[in-house]
Amino acid sequence: MSKVRVATVWLDGCSGCHMSFLDQDERLIELAGLVEVVHSPIVDPKEFPENVDVAIVEGAVSSEEDLHKIRVIRERSKILVSLGDCAVTSNVPAMRNPFKVADILKRAYGEMADHNAGTGPSEVVPPLLKRARPLHEVVHVDVFVPGCPPSADAIYYVLSELLAGRTPTPAELTRFGA
Amino acid sequence: MTVNVLTLTIDDQQVSAREGQTIMQVATENGIFIPRLCHIEGLDPVGACRLCLCEVKGTPKLLPACTTKVSEGMEVSTSTERLGEYRKMILELLFAERNHVCAVCVSNGHCDLQSMAQKVGMDHVTVPYRYPKLQVDATHERFIADHNRCILCTRCVRVCDQIEGAHTWDVMGRGEGSRVITDLNQPWGDSETCTKCGKCVHVCPTGALTEKGRSVAEMAKQRRFLPYLTKMREEW
Ligand code: SF4
Ligand code: SF4
Ligand code: SF4
Ligand code: FES
Numbered sequence: 001m002s003k004v005r006v007a008t009v010w011l012d013g014c015s016g017c018h019m020s021f022l023d024q025d026e027r028l029i030e031l032a033g034l035v036e037v038v039h040s041p042i043v044d045p046k047e048f049p050e051n052v053d054v055a056i057v058e059g060a061v062s063s064e065e066d067l068h069k070i071r072v073i074r075e076r077s078k079i080l081v082s083l084g085d086c087a088v089t090s091n092v093p094a095m096r097n098p099f100k101v102a103d104i105l106k107r108a109y110g111e112m113a114d115h116n117a118g119t120g121p122s123e124v125v126p127p128l129l130k131r132a133r134p135l136h137e138v139v140h141v142d143v144f145v146p147g148c149p150p151s152a153d154a155i156y157y158v159l160s161e162l163l164a165g166r167t168p169t170p171a172e173l174t175r176f177g178a
Numbered sequence: 179m180t181v182n183v184l185t186l187t188i189d190d191q192q193v194s195a196r197e198g199q200t201i202m203q204v205a206t207e208n209g210i211f212i213p214r215l216c217h218i219e220g221l222d223p224v225g226a227c228r229l230c231l232c233e234v235k236g237t238p239k240l241l242p243a244c245t246t247k248v249s250e251g252m253e254v255s256t257s258t259e260r261l262g263e264y265r266k267m268i269l270e271l272l273f274a275e276r277n278h279v280c281a282v283c284v285s286n287g288h289c290d291l292q293s294m295a296q297k298v299g300m301d302h303v304t305v306p307y308r309y310p311k312l313q314v315d316a317t318h319e320r321f322i323a324d325h326n327r328c329i330l331c332t333r334c335v336r337v338c339d340q341i342e343g344a345h346t347w348d349v350m351g352r353g354e355g356s357r358v359i360t361d362l363n364q365p366w367g368d369s370e371t372c373t374k375c376g377k378c379v380h381v382c383p384t385g386a387l388t389e390k391g392r393s394v395a396e397m398a399k400q401r402r403f404l405p406y407l408t409k410m411r412e413e414w
Contacts, residue, residue, distance in 0.1 A: 085281055088302050095279060097309040131309070136302055144301040148281035175296035177280025177287065 004163060005053045007039035009073060011066045012093045012132060013059030015041070016149040017084035021056075023152035034163055052077040054162055060090040061133045065126035074139040079162060082134070082141045083155070085148040085176060092148075093132035101128050143167065147174040154178075186252040201232060201243035201254055212256050213265055213294055215272075215383055216331035217244035220404035221340055227331055229268055229294065232256050240264070262298060269300040274307045275354070277326040284397040285385030291329060292384075310354070317367025320390055321379050323360070328386035330356055334378035341407050346372040358386075377403075 010018060018041060024031070038049045048069065055077035061067055074080055085091035096104050105120030105128075135141050145158055154173040161168035182197035188205050195204040200223065205212050216227040223244040231240040235253035243256065255261070272291060280286050295301075312325040335347040335358065346369050350359045360366040379387040380399045388397045 082302070089273075089278075090307075091279055091281055094307070094309070095277075095282075097307070098277065098311045134302065136304075137306075141302075146301050169299070171296060171299045171301060175280075176278075176292055177283065177289075 003036040004034060005038045005049075005051060006035040006159075007048065007052045007055045007073070007077065008037070008041070009039070009048070009055060009057045009059075009069065010041045011057060011059030011069065011087070012062035013084060013086040014092075015058070017058035017086075020084075020147075020149035020152050021155055024156050025152070027152075027156050031159060035159075048072050048076060050076050054079045054081060054159075056081045056083050057087055057135060058083045060086045060093040061129065061135060061138055062090075062093050063126040063128050067129060067138060070135060070139050079142045080135070080139065081143045081145060081158065081162075082136060083145050084150055085146055087135045088144050088146045089176060090132045090134045097131045101130060104128075145170050145174060146176045147178040148176075150174045150178065184248055184250045184252075186248055186250065186254065188254045189256055195248045197248075199248055201241070201246050201248055201252075201256075202230060204248050205243060205254075205256060210256060212243045213298055214244060215290055215294060215329060216333065218333055218381055218383075218401070218404065220408040221333060221336040221381070224332060224336070227268065227272075227329070229265055231261060231264060233258055233261065265298045266300040269295050269298060270303045270305055272329050273300075273303050274305045276308075276310060276312060276328065282394055283327065283385045284388045284392045284394060285327070286395040288395070288398040289385060290383035308354075315360075315366050316390070317365035318369075318372070318374075318390075319367065320374055321366065321376065322388050322390055323358070323366055324386055324388070325357060326386075327384045328358060329384055330358065331383060332358070333381040333383065334358060334387055337377045337381045337404075341404075341411070342373060342375050342377050344371045344373050344375075347378060 008018065038052060055073050057073065057080065061070055082088050086093055109120040110117045143158060145154060147154060151174060154170050157173055158168040158170055184195045184197055186193060186195060188208065188210055191208065193204055193208045202212055202217060212230045214230045217223050217230060225242040225245040228242060230243040232243045233255040234241050280292055315323040332349060335349060338347045339345040346360050347358055350357050350363055361369045361371060379389060380401060385397060
């Protein structure tokens with residue numbers, strides 16, 4: 001049996017959801033026999049691969065780069081899992097949403113700066129979107145896994161169900177803020 | 179005084195009830211849980227959140243279990259698929275209306291709104307979030323009112339009025355402009371009526387009313403006092 005092609009992606013999150021993924025501990029060995037990790041924050045290629053079976057995405061869509069990435073991910077993946085509160089609700093990244101982007105940059109790079117006060121980056125760094133947004137506001141999402149972060153048990157349950165060809169319903173194992 | 183005993187069915191279960199009881203009370207007595215947010219045992223029900231809506235045979239309208247009195251032969255359904263969908267929708271609207279960030283909320287893990295979302299399986303919000311700019315009133319020496327987390331259930335208004343007898347809280351405005359206010363929309367810390375009893379804080383279902391000095395997930399509420407105070411009120 002060919003292995004299931006799994007990709008994990010880190011958008012505007014703190015990497016905590018990925019840490020929780022790693023917290024599956026010895027169960028990772030079992031998973032390693034069943035899946036091939038074709039993309040993750042610790043692989044070299046920057047380009048998201050084609051023909052992904054399961055894409056697991058942490059973080060909100062906060063910049064133009066995030067938006068571009070999530071569209072590519074959706075196009076190239078059969079199942080898209082929204083992992084963690086930042087992906088599901090936009091969570092902490094959305095705390096800036098009641099404010100204007102220009103005001104936030106002024107605050108962070110000007111008012112709060114001890115040295116070299118400025119107005120924020122104008123090149124290289126991708127521009128922020130007007131609002132940080134949950135994944136499902138911009139692309140279709142197949143599975144929602146709330147939690148900040150979702151526990152290793154919740155993640156393992158979701159993966160096992162997907163590998164068994166079922167649609168996971170992790171409501172009993174996790175919730176907003178869990 | 180004689181009390182009339184009524185017979186009815188809730189979710190196909192035959193139950194008996196005393197005349198004057200609500201569907202919510204009878205369901206609870208019989209171990210049937212109906213989702214609720216504005217209702218809390220001990221305060222007069224107001225039917226504000228609509229989470230407890232039930233189907234009653236012979237009535238096209240959905241009826242709130244917390245305010246609807248039982249009647250002889252009533253056939254109540256509390257958990258149909260349709261009701262489940264409405265409950266999810268109500269919770270989505272509550273989360274979208276203000277700013278809820280459970281992960282960094284003082285009430286994380288102790289919040290009725292959060293646990294109700296988990297209970298009814300609301301795992302994402304399909305309506306656009308509104309991100310209103312709202313005030314946090316930290317003028318009171320002991321408590322904080324964070325309007326970002328308020329769901330306008332009016333539990334605070336009712337406990338302060340019906341139990342404490344101070345009526346510090348009330349509701350101002352309409353629709354999306356509605357706010358709970360202290361006195362005549364003055365800072366809580368300046369309130370001349372507040373006795374600092376803390377009852378409002380402890381009945382508040384969310385992180386909207388909290389004690390000062392609590393950090394993330396530290397604000398567990400004490401609710402055990404309510405039935406006792408209500409009993410005392412009845413027996414006086
Ligand atoms: S009040 Fe409840 S639902 Fe709102 S952010 Fe706090 S824990 Fe979450
Ligand atoms: S502390 Fe007591 S008196 Fe003051 S507003 Fe709350 S319930 Fe009312
Ligand atoms: S402050 Fe709390 S108790 Fe009062 S209306 Fe808002 S959510 Fe309900
Ligand atoms: S609990 Fe009945 S309407 Fe809120």
